[in-house]
Amino acid sequence: MQQLLDFVSGPLFRLTFLIMILGLLRTFVLDLWGAWDAYRRAGDKKLAWGDAFSKTIQWLFPVRRVFTRRPLYSLFSILFHVGLILVPIFYLGHVQLWEESTGLSWWTLPHFWADLLTLTTIIFGLLLFLGRLISSEARYLSRSQDYLWPILLVVPFVSGYFCANLNISPASYQVFMLIHILSGELIFVLIPFTKIAHCVLMPLSQFIISLAWKFPARIDDKIGATMDKKGVGV
Amino acid sequence: MKKVTAFKSVLWTILGLALAAGVTRMIFGLGAITNQSDTTPWGLWKGFNVIPGIALAAGGFVVTAIIYVMRKHEYYRYAKIAVLMAFLGYLSAATALVVELGLPWMVWHPVVYWQHHSALFEVAWCVMLYLVVLFLEFVPVPLEETSRFAGVRRFLHKYKLILVVLGIMISTLHQSSLGTLFLITPEKLHPLWYTNLLPVLFFVSAIAVGPLMVILGVLTISAVYEKPLEREKLGKLALFSVGVLAVYALIRFIGLVAEGKLATMFVSSWQTLFFWIETALFVIIPILFLAVKQLRVSKAGLWVATISAVIGIGFNRANIAGIMLVRTGEIYIPTIFEIFISLGIISAAVLVFLFCVERFKMWETKWTDPRDRETAPPEFDRSSEAWLGSPRISHRFTFSFILIISLAFGFALISNERIHSEGIKEVPVKAARGGDTLYVDGNHDTFGVYFAHEDHIQREGKKESCVICHHMNLPMDESSPCSACHGNMYTEFDAFRHDWHSSPAGGNVGCMECHPEDQPRLAETAQSCEHCHKDLIPAGAEIEVDDYMAPSYTDAMHGVCVPCHETRAKQKEELKDLALCTSCHGFDHPEYLNKEIEMAFRDTSFNHVVLPFVGDLDKNREDMDD
Numbered sequence: 126m127q128q129l130l131d132f133v134s135g136p137l138f139r140l141t142f143l144i145m146i147l148g149l150l151r152t153f154v155l156d157l158w159g160a161w162d163a164y165r166r167a168g169d170k171k172l173a174w175g176d177a178f179s180k181t182i183q184w185l186f187p188v189r190r191v192f193t194r195r196p197l198y199s200l201f202s203i204l205f206h207v208g209l210i211l212v213p214i215f216y217l218g219h220v221q222l223w224e225e226s227t228g229l230s231w232w233t234l235p236h237f238w239a240d241l242l243t244l245t246t247i248i249f250g251l252l253l254f255l256g257r258l259i260s261s262e263a264r265y266l267s268r269s270q271d272y273l274w275p276i277l278l279v280v281p282f283v284s285g286y287f288c289a290n291l292n293i294s295p296a297s298y299q300v301f302m303l304i305h306i307l308s309g310e311l312i313f314v315l316i317p318f319t320k321i322a323h324c325v326l327m328p329l330s331q332f333i334i335s336l337a338w339k340f341p342a343r344i345d346d347k348i349g350a351t352m353d354k355k356g357v358g359v
Numbered sequence: 360m361k362k363v364t365a366f367k368s369v370l371w372t373i374l375g376l377a378l379a380a381g382v383t384r385m386i387f388g389l390g391a392i393t394n395q396s397d398t399t400p401w402g403l404w405k406g407f408n409v410i411p412g413i414a415l416a417a418g419g420f421v422v423t424a425i426i427y428v429m430r431k432h433e434y435y436r437y438a439k440i441a442v443l444m445a446f447l448g449y450l451s452a453a454t455a456l457v458v459e460l461g462l463p464w465m466v467w468h469p470v471v472y473w474q475h476h477s478a479l480f481e482v483a484w485c486v487m488l489y490l491v492v493l494f495l496e497f498v499p500v501p502l503e504e505t506s507r508f509a510g511v512r513r514f515l516h517k518y519k520l521i522l523v524v525l526g527i528m529i530s531t532l533h534q535s536s537l538g539t540l541f542l543i544t545p546e547k548l549h550p551l552w553y554t555n556l557l558p559v560l561f562f563v564s565a566i567a568v569g570p571l572m573v574i575l576g577v578l579t580i581s582a583v584y585e586k587p588l589e590r591e592k593l594g595k596l597a598l599f600s601v602g603v604l605a606v607y608a609l610i611r612f613i614g615l616v617a618e619g620k621l622a623t624m625f626v627s628s629w630q631t632l633f634f635w636i637e638t639a640l641f642v643i644i645p646i647l648f649l650a651v652k653q654l655r656v657s658k659a660g661l662w663v664a665t666i667s668a669v670i671g672i673g674f675n676r677a678n679i680a681g682i683m684l685v686r687t688g689e690i691y692i693p694t695i696f697e698i699f700i701s702l703g704i705i706s707a708a709v710l711v712f713l714f715c716v717e718r719f720k721m722w723e724t725k726w727t728d729p730r731d732r733e734t735a736p737p738e739f740d741r742s743s744e745a746w747l748g749s750p751r752i753s754h755r756f757t758f759s760f761i762l763i764i765s766l767a768f769g770f771a772l773i774s775n776e777r778i779h780s781e782g783i784k785e786v787p788v789k790a791a792r793g794g795d796t797l798y799v800d801g802n803h804d805t806f807g808v809y810f811a812h813e814d815h816i817q818r819e820g821k822k823e824s825c826v827i828c829h830h831m832n833l834p835m836d837e838s839s840p841c842s843a844c845h846g847n848m849y850t851e852f853d854a855f856r857h858d859w860h861s862s863p864a865g866g867n868v869g870c871m872e873c874h875p876e877d878q879p880r881l882a883e884t885a886q887s888c889e890h891c892h893k894d895l896i897p898a899g900a901e902i903e904v905d906d907y908m909a910p911s912y913t914d915a916m917h918g919v920c921v922p923c924h925e926t927r928a929k930q931k932e933e934l935k936d937l938a939l940c941t942s943c944h945g946f947d948h949p950e951y952l953n954k955e956i957e958m959a960f961r962d963t964s965f966n967h968v969v970l971p972f973v974g975d976l977d978k979n980r981e982d983m984d985d
Contacts, residue, residue: 136771143767151759158755 126299133306141310148317149325156326160333177331184327198256201249208246209278212239213309218289236289243286250279270319277315280308363583364754367713370706371758372765377703379769380696381458387778389461392696399691406681407701408455411673412448413537414565418576419445419493420530421569423523425599433592439500439721440580441573445526446493447708448572453486454704478540485533492526500719535562541679549683551623551634556614557679563610564641567603568672570596571645575665578658580716594655597664601649604668608642633678641671699769786848788912790840798949801912802848805952808916808943823899828919830902834892845915854909855888 164170213219217233224230234242254275257263284305287294294301316322323330384392395402422441426434457463469483495515502512515522538561545553554560574593581588615624624631644667654660693701715721788801791810800807819827829838844854859865860873873890874880888895888907896904902919910918920943928938936942 135775140767140771143770144763147763147766151763155756155759 126303130299130303130306133303133310137310138306141313145313145316149322152317152322153325153329156329156333160329160336163333163336172332173335177335180331181328184331198253201252201256204245205249205253208242208282209250212242212246212282212285215239216285216289240286240289243282243289247279247282247286250275250282274319274321277308277312281305281312284308362585363713364757366583367710367754367758368761370710371761373699373702373706374710375762375765376699376769376772377706378762379766379773380699381703383696383770383773383778384458384700385461391777392694392700392773394691394694394697396689396691398689401681401684402459402691403681403693403697403701404455404459406677407673408704409452409459410537410680411676412452412455413534414561414568414672414676415572415669416445416448416452417530417534417565417569418571418573419448419496419569420527421566422573422596423496424527425570425596427520427523428527434596437573437577437596439497439719440576441569442493442496443500443712443715443721444573444576446490446497447712449486449490449493451704451708453490454707455701456486458700458704478536478543481536482533482540485529485536489526489529489533492522492529496522496526500715500721503720504718530565531562534565535559537561544684547684548679549630550618550620551615551630552679552683554614554618556610560607560611560614563603563607564672564675567600567607568641568668570600571665571668574661575669576712578662578665580721583713584716588658590656590658590661593661594649594652597649597655597661600668601646604642604646608638608646611642630683633674633682637671637674637678639671640667641675644668645671696769696773785850788842788846788848790842799916801842801845801916805948806944807948809946810943826897826900827923828901829897830900831896831904832894834895841915841919842912844909845912846909848912850911852909852911853907855882855907 164172211234215232215234216239217236220230220233254272257267257271257275281304284301287301288298288305291298312321316324380392389395393402418441422434423438425431426438457466469480470487474480496519499512499515502508535558538557538559541548541553541557542555574597577588577593580586615621624634645664648654648660648664648667651660654664786802789803791797791799795811795813797810797812798807799810816822816824825838828841831839831844833839833843844852846852846854856865860868861870868891870880873885875884875886878884909915921938924942925938927934928936
C-alpha cells in the first residue's frame, strides 16, 4: 500500500500535474492563436475591444449579470468555487509537500477555514448537481460531462476531509489518501481537455465571442482560389 | 500527407522527452540526468551531437563553394537547402553545447575575455561567426514571403558572394581546428585515430561529406513529400565527393603507414573492429556505390551511399571525441535522458527543416544562370518543385498534444533521487602530520601536499615570519594550526563556537558579556572576539580578518600559498615552476599512510580524484627545496 502511495504521489503526480499545466498552456495558446487567425482573416477588423474587456471583467465576478436572473444558482456556484480554488492551493498540508520537494512555500489557510471551505465545496457541489438534475432547462442543455464533473470534483474534497481529520477514520487513512490522490490526479488529467479549461480560457472567451460575428464565410478552397478570394471574407 | 504527419509525430514525441530532460538539466545540473564524471567529462552530447554535427553541417560551405566559386550553375537550386542544413547543423551543435556547458548567459565571455592559447577559444569564435554568416545567408529565404524588409533582402542578395567567401574561410578554420583540439590527447586517444594529421583529416572528410549530406536532405524531402528526383544531377554532385573521399582515404592510410601503425590495423581487438567498420562506412561503401554510374544515378544507390557516409563520419567523430578516449579506464554509459536530449536536438532540427521546406521556396532559386535560360528549356516543371506553397501549420492540435504528453511523461520518468541533492558533503578537516615537513592532507584522503614548514620558517625570516600565514591565533597559542578555524574541507565554516563559549566546561561566558542588553541577540550585534581576546590577531599579520566565517580549508590553503608562489615565480627565473599545480600536488604519499589509503578507497563517498604522481619523490623534494 505504501509503495502504491509512493508511486501515485511521486511519478504519477508529476505526470498528471504537468499534463494539467502544459495542457492548459496549450489550450490557451491554441485558442489565442486560432482567434488571431480568425481575426487576421476577418473581413471587418473593427472589434469592440473595450466592450470585450469590460465583459470579461464582469464575468470574472458575475454578481450583477446572473444574480438578477438566477440568484440561488449564482450564490451556490460562487460558494462552490471559493473552496474549490482556495483549498487545494492554500491548504497547509499541500504547501508543506511543495516545500519539501521544491523548497517553495506560501501563505496557508488556517485549519478551521480549510475545513469549513472543504465542507461548503462538498455541499454546494452536490447542490449544483441536484439543481442540474431537477431543472428541466438545465437538463436539456447538459452533456454527460456536466453531470460527472460536480461529482468527480467532490470526491477528493470528501476523502481529503477524512485524511485531514484523522479522528473520524484513523484506520482507513491510507485508503482515503489513495482515493484523494488518485481522484485529484484524474481531475488534473481531465482539466485541460474538458470544460474545466474555462479556468484559463475565461479571459479569451469574450474576445472570441465578439470575433465570431466577423468570421469569413467558408468558401471551398478551390472556388476561393479561382475567384482569387482564398481565405478572404466575402 | 499521412506519412509526413506520422513522421513528425515521432519527432515531436522525442522533442517532448528531450525538453523534459533539458529543463531538468538546466535546473538541477548535469548530475541530475547524466552519467558524466570527472574522468568522463565529455559525454554523448559532445561525441554524438557537437563534433559530428559540425562535420555534417559542412554541406553549407562545400556546396556554396561549388556553386558560387567554382561556378557550377546547375546546382543553384540546392544552394538554399545546403545553407539551411548547415545553419541547422550548427544551431543544433551549438544547442547541444549550451546544454552541455550550462550558464548560457555567459556566452559573451569568449568575445570579451580573449584566451589565445585555447583551441576552444577559436572554436567558440568560429561557431559564433559562422552562425551569423549562415543566418545572413539564409534569412533572405523567409524574407521572400513578406514584402517588408525588401531593402535588407536586396542588400544581402547583392553581397551574397562575400558571405559565401566568409563562410568558406570560417569553415576551413573551424572544421580543421576541431581536429586540432584532439591533438592534446596523445595519451588518451587510441593510436589508430591519434595522428598529427587530425586537422587535415577533419577538414578533408568534412569536404567529402558536405555534398553527400545535402543529397541526403534532398532525398529525404523527395521521400517525405513524394517529389521526383533529379538523379543525374545528384549523381554528378556525388561524384565530387568520391574524389575527395579518395584523397581522404589516401591521406589517412599513408599517415598510418608513415607512423608505423600498419600492424595496429590488423591487431584483433574491438578498437580495430571499430576502425574497419568506420572505414567501410565512410570510405569503402560510398566509393563503391558512387563510382559506378548505374548505382550513382539510382535512388537506392544514392540512399545507401549517403547514409553510409553520414553514419560513417559520425562514427569517426564519435570515435575521436569519445569512444576511443579509452585510457581513463572508466566505462561511461549514457543515461536514457542523455539519449533523449541527443535525439531531441536532432528532431528539432529536422522539424525546422521540414517547416522551412513546407513554408518557403526552398528548391526554387531566383538566381538563374542566363546561359541556361537562353539555350535550355526550363530545368524543372511545376510538378518537380518541392515548394508546397505556404499551408497553414497543419495538425497543430495533434502535435502540441503529443508534445505536452511526452514532456510530462519525460518528467515523470526522472526519479526523485536524481533531482534531490544534499549539497556539498561536509568533510571535517584534520591537522597536518609530521615534524619539520608537514603532510597537509585535511580530509585524510591521502592525496595530500608536502609542506616544508621548517624550511619556510628559515627562508622567510625566522620566528617573525609566522604572521605571514598564521594570521589569527587561538588564546594562549602562538601559532594555531590552519585546521583549527578552517574546519571544513569544501564549505565555509563558522570559526566561532557559541556552545563552547557559553558552556560551564568551556568559556562559561554569560550572555551579557557579548550581547548588549538593549539589542537583539544576533551575531551582528554581539561584541567582536577582540573584545576579550586581545592577542587573537598577532601584530603584523598579513591577512586581514573581516568576520568569523572561515573559508573552506582548500580555499584557505590555496589563498595563502598560491599568491606567494606566484610572486616568487615571477621574481626568479629558476623558480618559474613554483606557480605550477605540480610543484605542490602529485607527490607520492608516505609509506605509513598505506593503511589509510585502503580505508579511503573502501569509502564509497570518496570524492577527490587525483591521479597519483609517478616519479622520484626525493628528487622532486630536492627541486622544491632549492
